[in-house]
């Protein structure tokens with residue numbers, strides 16, 4: 001852990017054209033922002049560390065370099081213990097959107113998501129003028145006055161770090177730690193879907209981060225409900241295709257983020273190609289897919305399955321998630337239908353499967 005050597009970087013001659021391209025993008029970003037007075041920088045709902053960090057980072061950039069007073073905000077809740085700890089330990093200036101969206105603002109920015117994805121909360125139908133996201137580009141983002149979407153970066157925090165760096169703004173320990181943790185968690189410690197730019201920003205941030213704070217964030221205290229949710233998930237998990245895939249309907253969950261967390265945990269099972277978890281929270285079914293199989297694109301697959309169900313979906317190669325409104329449907333019946341659709345997509349026979357953990361007598 002810590003400083004990751006980047007042989008690819010040191011072997012490569014300095015890339016001046018990439019630097020000039022970045023400088024041009026920064027100039028354009030600031031030109032779009034300048035002249036505005038107050039910005040709302042919004043993440044996707046139930047934001048993860050990457051979303052929170054990039055919102056705070058962009059707000060800081062707008063504040064310092066464009067003279068725009070910027071408020072970072074999120075919809076939904078921050079429920080995962082690590083994410084809650086991140087806000088608390090680092091005192092990050094981000095608030096629930098319901099608290100700030102009625103305050104005057106004349107610039108809307110979106111980070112870690114895009115207009116078309118529909119997984120962010122804004123009462124009005126105002127369109128964002130500035131969109132920064134590492135997920136695959138959606139056509140609607142190209143209508144924003146400034147957009148940096150669909151590039152190879154493994155985290156939006158990487159893009160924001162590049163802008164800060166290019167603007168010669170060194171983040172203080174709290175923002176640096178947030179951005180570092182954003183990159184680290186979105187790329188699973190630089191082990192999944194990462195780009196040389198992620199490694200470069202990770203290394204650049206490392207000397208500026210507050211190490212004891214990072215440790216407190218990564219090893220948070222968790223409530224008893226956390227263990228209960230895991231216990232239930234392990235008991236309910238069903239293997240399919242002779243251990244090729246695992247599905248679990250977690251039932252009602254106390255925080256939506258426990259669904260991706262469990263999917264992530266289950267995909268580490270030896271020999272497994274994919275894991276799928278669902279859980280119901282406040283009238284919506286949350287779904288998360290994780291893949292060990294590079295031949296399948298998780299984001300595409302989840303979008304195909306969930307769009308007809310009226311859900312909003314996001315994700316990329318190895319990880320994707322969706323939210324489907326229950327609209328009176330029972331969450332276990334909907335989960336059963338969804339599992340059947342995924343089993344079909346993976347060329348497996350639908351059926352009950354076999355338990356992951358044999359029940360004790």
Ligand SMILES: [Mn+2]
Nearest residue numbers: 050112156186
């Ligand atoms: Mn992200």
